[in-house]
Amino acid sequence: MPEPVIRPARSDEYDEIARVWMESWVSTGLEDASDPLLEKLRARVPMEVEKGWSLYVADDDGRLAAMLAIHLPDCYLDQLFVAPEYQSGGLGRRLLAFTRNHLPNEIWLRCVRENEKAWRWYEREGFVFEKEQVEPMMGRTMKYYRWKSAG
Secondary structure, X not given: OXXXXXXXXXXXXXXXXXXXXHHHHHOOOOOOOOHHHHHHHHHHHHXXXXXOOEEEEEEEOOEXXXXXXXXXXXXXXXXXXXXXXXXXXXXHHHHHHHHHHHOOOEEEEXXXXXXXHHHHHHHHOOOEEEEEEEEOOOOEEXXXXXXXXXX
């Protein structure tokens, strides 16, 4: 079976991207799926694209397996979410490699402190913890990480 193809997202996929985002976020156990959460993410996708996201999807023959949002001018990996049924299969690592191709010198990201599975994965992938800070908009403590190219 061929691997999902990483490609730029289309605007007609924004609702499906929000669904993948919610399902992946909910799989962390930090929040329950809900219509208000889905609506919040649906509203956020086009707003963030307009503010500068480069938005990509992993397309598994017409089914979205993951979403990736990077902000190139800031060297910022904003969102990397893999649908639960595609987790632990190497897709996250492929998306991270894709990000490193676009940001070859340095990448920074934030991760919710309680999402230990995610931040431990980033640490294994070479990201270095820098600080923790409460994010007023979310009301959550975020862990900040940075990766720099060895070259």
